[in-house]
Amino acid sequence: MTDAILQANSPTWGAPDHGAADRLEAALGRGVVERRVEHRGELTLDVPVARLPEVCRHLRDEEGYDLLSSVTGVDYLGYEGEVAGYWGGGADGRDLNRSASAGKRAVPEAPGPKRFGVSVTLAKVLTVADGDHRRLRVRVWVDDGEAVPTLTGVYPSADFHEREAWDLLGIEFAGHPNLRRILMPEDWGGHPQRKDYPLGGEPVQFSDEV
């Protein structure tokens, strides 16, 4: 794989910003970056969950990452270990409620220590001349019921992203001023984007006989 192809295939990310990670460690202590993952030219920094706002504040103020691109929660329940066929079924037919992503596994290895990964993608916009709008991803790991400190104090636009992660995945954001459901109805039970939430198993709304 040549650099040219990689460059063409990783638009707008720029070179992996290891320099920022080094300076982050220098400023906040060596333990702040638990792991660096580089995949397809994208650099991900795993940080301790309690230090997320501090890390983001440093990246915003010192490194110029002024745009919060997205906050994405990912449920890794059942990601590793399981080997299943494409149909997700057993001897007695297809099981619609099995995790449908349980296909052929090339890398059956958990990417992180806990169930949920919360990825925060940052970008440089105003602080650089055109041509170096780098991106960087900061990631924290939490278990069910564990809270992530909110980023709304650092990046106000985290508001809707965090509400969405709470609504669909049940990841709590401590200190968020308005953590209520955003996409699902207010009285909805459960968090539909979780892997143990079945597809097609929920009752159909408004179908009760009057």
Place this chain on the structure above:
Amino acid sequence: MAATEAPKTWPTLEVLRPVPSELHPATDNPDLLEINLGPNHPSTHGVLRLVTTLDGEIVVGLKCEIGYVHTGIEKNIEQKTYWKAIPYVPRMDYLSFFSGETAFCMAVEKALELEVPRRAEWIRVLFQELARLHSHLIFLGTGSVDLGGIALLFYCFRARDEVLDLFEMATGQRMHPRYCQVGGVAEDLPKGFEPKCREMIAFMRDQVDQYDELIAANPIWSQRTKGIGVLPPDFALQMGMTGPNLRASGVPYDLRTANGGYGAYREIGYTPVTEQAGDTHARFRVRIEEMRASLDVIEKVLDGIPAGPVIADDRKVVLPPRHELHTSMESLIHHFKLVTEGFTVPAGEVYAPIESARGEFGFHMVSDGGPKPWRVRLRSPSLVLLQSLAALAQGAYLADLIAILASIDPVLGDVDR
């Protein structure tokens, strides 16, 4: 008409506290009137409910209630093989539909490290710009209805049909074409496409000039839009605003050029369109100029499109050509495996953003090494830009709230997904 000028000093727009996306009334005056704007109201451009608190005609409180057209696209995509997921995507941002398809395919290609043939990249740019043109035409038409000028709606919808005719000619579908494939595009451009496209360009340039004249010289239009909903660039970035709304505040940030751009924009080149004033008027102007810029890009594509294949020849990912199925056992096997099982994508996390008609449209995709995505999140520009509405509408007239909402151009399918 000359570009708008930057204000001498930007108005201070503080991030709302405690909730950045909601405006709460400062007093609990019993005379304040709380009304629901929407969810079913033409001026909300879809199914958006704005819980608005009014002091007379002044907006003193605003909450966006969304989720009325949430269809669980992300959850559904987790149950589909990669190539079966493609048709879901354009149905979110149904005005700039081709951008969604392209963004999704680019995320998968990035995870696969798959190289796309040059001609396919150029064709993708062509249709992305056509989709942008389509989106901006609807923006202009519906936006002018919100400001009380109904004529432009009919003109814009007539012109939009010309764009959709081109989509129909090349892809068989007027909207949601599913033309973009992982590895390239489904078919080459048909015979007769180029002259028809050039006809459209000539027609559209004339039309855009007319629309421009129609609103530029209109004093009511100017009064309704100038100085309304001014968005300072630093505030816009704090609220995550991207795309034409950010460029209307003078920030030349465009993913088509940032870091050299993506796809064929790297070769074709592009200069971001910016306006300086940051108000509703500038946001309209920036889109009118972008329509002209899109037409220029489309013309450049027609002039310089390279010959060659339109889809990669990696048979583990891309369906073999139809005619080979009659003669080649191996192709038949590949076809069968791809249709029933799909292809597997190496495990890992990728995020591929592109510039759609409303800003940064990104796919955050996590693969587990299987044939279906483990998790897909759509970073839709509309969801993010809606957060700024409350701050922009603070202290504005109710009628201006409608104008501001029209000018930031959310698509509710894109907001709710």
